[in-house]
Amino acid sequence: MTRYRVAVHIVPRRGLLDPQGKAVADALRSLGFPGVEDVHVGRHIVAEVQAADAASAEQSVRAMCAKLLANPVTEDFEIAGVNAA
Amino acid sequence: MRIGVVTFPGSNCDEDTVLAVAKVGATPVRLWHKAHDLEGSEIIVLPGGFSYGDYLRSGAIARFSPIMQEVMAHANAGRPVIAICNGFQIACEAGLLPGALLRNDSLKFVSDMVPLRVENADTMFTHKYAKGQVLRIPVAHGDGRFTADADVLARLEGEGQVVFRYVNAGGTADAQSNPNGSMHDIAGIVSAQGHVIGMMPHPERALDRMLGSTDGLPFFESLLARVAA
Numbered sequence: 001m002t003r004y005r006v007a008v009h010i011v012p013r014r015g016l017l018d019p020q021g022k023a024v025a026d027a028l029r030s031l032g033f034p035g036v037e038d039v040h041v042g043r044h045i046v047a048e049v050q051a052a053d054a055a056s057a058e059q060s061v062r063a064m065c066a067k068l069l070a071n072p073v074t075e076d077f078e079i080a081g082v083n084a085a
Numbered sequence: 086m087r088i089g090v091v092t093f094p095g096s097n098c099d100e101d102t103v104l105a106v107a108k109v110g111a112t113p114v115r116l117w118h119k120a121h122d123l124e125g126s127e128i129i130v131l132p133g134g135f136s137y138g139d140y141l142r143s144g145a146i147a148r149f150s151p152i153m154q155e156v157m158a159h160a161n162a163g164r165p166v167i168a169i170c171n172g173f174q175i176a177c178e179a180g181l182l183p184g185a186l187l188r189n190d191s192l193k194f195v196s197d198m199v200p201l202r203v204e205n206a207d208t209m210f211t212h213k214y215a216k217g218q219v220l221r222i223p224v225a226h227g228d229g230r231f232t233a234d235a236d237v238l239a240r241l242e243g244e245g246q247v248v249f250r251y252v253n254a255g256g257t258a259d260a261q262s263n264p265n266g267s268m269h270d271i272a273g274i275v276s277a278q279g280h281v282i283g284m285m286p287h288p289e290r291a292l293d294r295m296l297g298s299t300d301g302l303p304f305f306e307s308l309l310a311r312v313a314a
Contacts, residue, residue: 016187016232017187017190017230017232017266019188019189019190019191019192019266020188020192023192068141068145068146068149069141071142071145071178071185073177073183073184073185073232073233073234074185074187074232
């Protein structure tokens with residue numbers, strides 16, 4: 001077994017109202033970043049897990065996302081990285 | 086009539102709910118979230134608060150508390166569950182009710198007495214109201230924006246599962262009277278079978294004239310009459 005650090009990005013589902021992202025985008029524009037088209041604020045979670053290999057570490061974190069880490073009604077997730085810790 | 090009130094770490098409306106249950110003439114049963122027994126409760130209340138500090142998402146962690154297995158079995162057997170505020174968030178996370186409750190569109194916590202219109206007066210929770218009646222019930226939440234996909238919304242509307250809607254004092258829905266940006270101005274819904282209700286407003290805080298409204302009384306009276314029958 002090896003220890004892996006698995007990083008996940010969880011973001012609000014596209015098309016759903018994201019008032020936090022909108023407020024941040026408005027703030028950025030008022031700070032002089034006129035090119036900001038849109039901002040989405042989500043969560044970045046790093047899970048440290050013991051697994052036989054990187055693929056099974058990723059698979060177990062995907063299961064965690066489906067069960068707890070992300071809400072399937074309103075959020076999407078993607079695995080951002082799997083690295084031996 | 087025994088009514089179980091669940092306390093999760095971070096619940097803060099459980100005491101108000103216990104007092105409300107006693108006031109309407111039922112027997113409150115305090116249930117700790119680690120318990121595995123509903124102690125003969127015929128009705129379960131998931132009260133308001135900030136279970137687990139709202140960590141991850143409101144209700145996401147409480148939904149896996151040991152007592153929730155018993156609450157799920159109780160609900161799946163067709164017995165009544167009242168899910169108020171944080172309880173509504175927990176019930177959605179648990180899949181007892183469809184949809185989810187997201188951050189208020191204002192990004193601000195709202196604490197206010199708001200008008201609600203009774204959209205369905207044929208449920209076990211609302212039959213002592215009249216359809217279209219406008220109630221005054223307090224809200225106090227940061228994550229109350231009911232959100233669901235188009236199919237779920239169409240089913241909720243089509244099947245009469247929308248029970249309460251935010252309206253203005255005259256009884257008309259408008260954007261200014263929606264405190265959180267919830268879809269279709271939805272304040273409360275029932276499950277397809279009609280025995281689980283989720284609502285952001287607090288009927289347990291509207292039982293005493295001194296607190297500004299007694300419009301919550303018929304809510305509890307409706308349920309007690311139906312369960313006793």
